[in-house]
Amino acid sequence: DAGVIQSPRHEVTEMGQEVTLRCKPISGHDYLFWYRQTMMRGLELLIYFNNNVPIDDSGMPEDRFSAKMPNASFSTLKIQPSEPRDSAVYFCASSSPSTGGLGTDTQYFGPGTRLTVL
């Protein structure tokens, strides 16, 4: 398997523009997670999906952020309008359910998208 795939790897945009980040989870994984990594807050969970359904979006910072998972192999994280403080590395991760439960499942991370908002 190719692992979790994210695109683009780098994105530079201007304040006010719409940004869409994409993720393809590992085939067969039922859970998908979006994280944001910043110097100030480290790696923080934004939202996660189970079987394409959003389960917990309490980490989404503002209404400018939205995430969708239209099918089992694709998810998007959209920021509209983008602001300079959104600059960060955004990671997508996926996991498959085990008998131990979600908390014991290893999350497999994609390479991340480095977003710079000017």
Next chain:
Amino acid sequence: ILNVEQSPQSLHVQEGDSTNFTCSFPSSNFYALHWYRWETAKSPEALFVMTLNGDEKKKGRISATLNTKEGYSYLYIKGSQPEDSATYLCAPVNFNKFYFGSGTKLNVKP
């Protein structure tokens, strides 16, 4: 939000030294703890997942222990090598969510 503390923040050791670092977390509602290794410009990679008090896991020269009653986990690296240089993250799990610490950045000098 879970208060997860990792110490030290950074560590510089010579090749061949053994080292260890700490992850502290609230012991209430503990479910599991994950350790990840994160090399610069790459994505985090899973090392261990531990669930039981007293758990010990080992992978090559790296091992980890878990104390859920007092809320800490230790990661040990025996005979550090330059390729061990990375940031080591712990992530206790609370109500199905991972709460990543800020990591310990290890630099092993040849």
